[in-house]
Amino acid sequence: MEKRRWITMNYNLPTEPSRHRVAAWRALKKLGAVNVQQSMWVLAYNEKNYSSLEKIASDIENNRGEALLLDCVFFEKKHEDRVISLFHAVRDEEYQELINECVKYLKELEKEISIEKFTFAELEEEEEELTKLLAWYDKIAERDLFGAPESDSAKEKLLEIKQAFDEYSTLVYQHNSKESN
Structure with a gap:
């Protein structure tokens, strides 16, 4: 080999x-x-x-x-495995930080819904934040050459924030459609 x-x-x-x-x-x-x-x-x-x-x-x-x-x-697989574990640790730390920011993002959307802040300006702001989070994930994933354990959790959290944004977007649309009628 x-x-x-x-x-x-x-x-x-x-x-x-x-x-x-x-x-x-x-x-x-x-x-x-x-x-x-x-x-x-x-x-x-x-x-x-x-x-x-x-x-x-x-x-x-x-x-x-x-x-x-x-x-x-590497002469020995155990040394290579040690280095790969370092890659995993660094990437997992990055993924965990991203996941934490996603949790904050979800709380922000929940707050906007609870206070019924259904403005287009707020929707644009939330979309910009979503775009930043998705781009951040892409940067980490590009560096994740060995499939760090937290990558699946990060992917799941991204799906969750995309879905939450879509739901918020629908609420903003519905709210603004009622006002224009």
Whole structure:
């Protein structure tokens, strides 16, 4: 059986200005890499990830840092499994944060219904929030290379908020249709 390829990135940046360290950290997190040790980041190998890491390495080097990119495989499955469990933990944390925001969104819709705030402006605001939540999920799912356990819960919660928004939208329509008659 052929082993999975990984990209490992190690880097070092001067402590000041801190914005370069923060920028590197944010770029790596956004890409979905996991921090295994101090400045050692790991990502499953594919051309897109490699290209993105090359850009991050270039940015680091342009800011007086050093970066190393390595193409690697794990000697033992237990080590690879440990890294995959890190990916799961990071993605699950992201999914859980999204789920928490979805719960807040549902409470917001319930509040609007209870106070009968059936305005088109409010509907647009709620639709914008729904769009943000759906886009957030897409970003997490794109980084979720190994199917984190919380992904199913996040999908279920998204279905719930879509349904709740549709119901609110119907109420707004019904309320505004009565007024125009």
